[in-house]
Amino acid sequence: MTRSALPLQDTANGQVATLAANGFTAQVAANGATVVSLEYNSRPLVRAFDPRSPRPVFSGAILAPWPNRVIDGAYSWQGQDQQLEITEPERGHALHGLVMDTAFEIAEHRADFAQLRTVIEPSAGYPYRVQLVVEYRLEAGGLRTFAAATNLGEGTAPFGWGSHAYLVAPGKKADEWTFTLPAGKVQLTDGARLLPKEVVEVSGTELDFRTPKPIGDLFIDHAYTGLAAGADGLFSASITDTKGLGSQITWDEACPWVQIHTADRDDPALDRTGLAIEPMTCPPGGFNSGQDVIALAPGASHEASWLIGPVQPR
Structure with a gap:
């Protein structure tokens, strides 16, 4: 028997779709194609928020057409200089793309599935037209995100994906959790503006989590690469x-690439209460350096996928 989808709810974050299947429940908001909550057998897997209130610090949002920062909001692409709006004024950068606050259309909604769509229209600093389709599905292993971008315009567009989920484990703070990340390299940063610097080996540094270890009071706001894949x-x-x-x-x-952040904040309700684990197609400053930026040709598409699920004791 197929369970019927619950009605969409109107909230401060746009319409919200509720999904339920395989022991999981999730909420997905139209604004920013945001994952509001995800639970397994009533145990939270991400730091949830009340969708009737403003979304805190990008929680669960889709990041496109770039993740992380464009330094000074300025970049050059195929011989053309571009200037984006500065959306992180305290550091002077363009942060986390153009669709964080976009009202996606919930084009399809079933009990275990939601498809959200929007089109990035040409604008100052990004004169390209790109369609985004983001699908959420509750599988046996968790919440699957499938993201596809298609260039609807005439010029080749620079593009990058990211997601901004804050994962959680039982307990109040990241200080109490053990973190595992099989990544051999990390990008260093410079100063309060978090300017990207060289990529170095993690070996011998406190940022090495290839062997599981407690986070403790360590501050992390770094991009990792040199990822080691599992048997799958x-x-x-x-x-x-x-x-x-x-x-x-x-x-x-x-x-x-994957950005890791210990969510250090002045607000006690947010301070280190989740660990941001953000898969990315390109590093911070990718639009500035050109490293791993996707050249999305007219009519071409790019796809990425990730899955958030539970960890159980062995």
Whole structure:
């Protein structure tokens, strides 16, 4: 018997679709194609928020057409200089793309599935027309995100994906969790503006989580690469409590980078209460350096996928 979809709800974050299947429940908001909540057998896997209130610090949002920062909002693409709006004024950068606050259309909604669509229209600093289709599906292993971008315009567009989920494990803070990330390299940053610097080996540094270890009071706001795939050919990262309960995110080779952030904030309700684990197709400053930026030709598409699920004690 197929379960009927619950009605869409109107909230401060646009329409919200509720999904339920395989022991999981999730909420997805139209604004930013945002994952509002995800639970497995009533245990939270991401830091949830009340969709009737403003979304806190990008929680669960889709990041496109670039993740992380464009330094000074300025970049050059195929011989043309571009200037984006500065959306992170305290650091002077263009942050997390153009669709964080876009009202996606919920084009399809079933009990275990939602498809959201929008089109990035040409604008200052990004004179390209790109369609985004983001699908959420509750599978046996968790919440699958499938993201596809198609260039509807005439020029080749620079493009990058990212997602901004804050994963959680039982307990109040990241300080209590054990983190595992099989990544051999990390990008250093410079100063309060978090300017990207060189990529170095993690070996011998406190940022090495190839062997599971507690986060403690370590501050992390770094992009990792040099990812080691598992036997299934996928990349993954996880957090667990002392009993081995937690959450994990698994993603494919479309995203060779992952941003990790310990969510340090002045607000006690947000401070280190989740660990941002953000698969990305390109690094911070990718539009500036050109590294791993997708050249999306007219009519071409690019796809990426990731899955958030539970970790259980062995």
